[in-house]
Amino acid sequence: MITINNLNFGYQKKNKLFSDLNLSAKPGRIYGLLGKNGSGKTTLLKHVAGLLQPQSGEILLNGKIPQKRTTDVLASYYMIPEEFETPSLNVKTFVKINAPFYPDFNENQFYKYLDEFKINTKQKLSKMSYGQKKKVLISFGIATNTPLLIADEPTNGLDIPSKSTFRKITASSLDENKTIIISTHQVKDIEGIIDTLIVLDNGKIIFNRSLEEVSEKLCFKTVNNPEKNNVLYAERNLTGYDAILKNTEKEYTRINLELLFNSVIESNSKIINEFN
Ligand code: ADP
DSSP states (O other), rough: EEEEEEEEOOOBTTTTOOOEEEEOTTTEEEEEOOTTSSHHHHHHHHHHHHSSSSSSSEETTTBGGGGOHHHHHHHTEEESSSSSSOOOOOOOOOHHHHHGGGGOOOOHHHHHHHHHHTOOOBGGGGOOOOOHHHHHHOOOOOOOOOOOEEEEEEETOOOOHHHHHHHHHHHHHHHTTOOEEEEEEGGGGGGGTTTTTEEEEEEEEEEEEEEHHHHHEEEEESSTTSTTEEEEEEESSSSEEEEEEETOOOOOOOOOHHHHHHHHTTTOHHHHHHHO
């Protein structure tokens, strides 16, 4: 369980990025943290991982402060960072050094994921491409089986088949005790696996809803006339308009996450008003 209470932070004192930001995340769910470049996703995740110190406010992971960096709190989460440096070690040695920090690390699971990602485990990490290194870190992170997994832009650098492998193994690793939070600016990469959508814009959480709530309130359809009643947002496609409508007839349509994201970040979003 992540609880963030009244987080205030700015890289420069006079220029605040977060002002009284509040957020909570429960186990058994996959949260998608979406936002344009520079919206504050990495900064927020670094606070959750205890890597940045709030100017005021608090962050609690199951009641414990990650900034204190005690061994029990460090063993309770794994962060797949967007930027990283990898040592000149082969995969086996990397595991030997890092796995002891995570009591539920499962080596078989780790090698199974590497196999799915088609990684040659004999190769040194320093000789791998960015995407290959990322696959090792994703596999390791998921195989730690920590109660919290934080993934910052995990699909950056992955080819299309690997993005789908990432979605598959992430979704399969979820259980009722685990919280997963994935940040991305590539909305399609997390389509179909997230339970809750959190949108960050200029350091503010402008949308935080479960996809169940979204499905209840909204319908996703192709329409010919975007001026029609009930159309809240529309984007032109080749044959008409991809549209978001009020769900007045209790229809349950497939959520178009990219369309939803675009509709939420436009100014004076009708979609946000719909939930208020
Ligand atoms: P995102 O992950 O959504 O792309 P970031 O959290 O990396 O966003 O950045 C949020 C804002 O903070 C941006 O305006 C960025 O330029 C700024 N920023 C990020 N890291 C630093 C830093 N180390 N020093 C100063 N400003 C930073």
